[in-house]
């Protein structure tokens with residue numbers, strides 16, 4: 278059975294008071310409700326240890342938004358997989374389109390990061406997706422195929438099963454414009470078929486593939502009901518319990 282997941286990427290939002298308040302609200306929500314999916318958050322790295330303190334029984338998975346491709350050393354501003362492992366974090370986002378757009382991250386970087394994370398027992402949430410120009414040019418299937426192959430295909434079958442993929446069309450991130458459930462489903466099925474071609478259907482069927490890009494309480498249910506969509510990576514709507522909890526409940 279594939280994991281079903283609703284993950285909130287807080288991006289660069291919230292001061293320490295507001296971050297703690299939302300974590301405490303999330304904990305209370307999780308303790309008082311039955312959820313049919315795993316709930317993860319990726320707060321800014323400054324708040325990762327606080328998240329581990331609040332979710333001391335691992336009620337909610339705690340993810341970094343990025344990790345270094347290096348193991349340690351003179352890399353100012355970066356955090357390493359060792360650091361994440363030492364606070365018992367659950368994993369890290371890797372290759373988010375904002376990292377690609379503003380920090381020059383490529384799929385070769387992602388490949389090294391995914392491997393480092395797996396070696397430390399962390400879950401890599403590998404993000405990919407095409408830009409608007411690429412979609413308009415009809416290149417979206419090819420772009421996502423190349424991204425997936427470069428970032429993941431050096432992994433063994435056992436390793437790739439532990440990776441979570443988040444398909445996030447760049448044109449749908451933070452824009453209010455969502456891929457239709459059908460558009461998302463066809464890319465998710467495409468990603469799964471690429472993995473199946475290399476590793477076999479059984480392996481591909483175990484890989485969770487999340488959709489990200491303007492998921493909101495009113496569209497989550499329809500998106501998550503698609504056969505190859507195993508949950509969501511949520512940005513803006515993860516910043517308020519009211520919205521995020523409704524998205525979690527789309528699995529009920």
Ligand SMILES: O=C[C@H](O)COP(=O)(O)O
Pocket residue numbers: 286373445449450451452453489490491492510511512513514
């Ligand atoms: O990581 C999350 C995605 O970038 C989606 O963000 P959004 O829900 O604000 O569109």
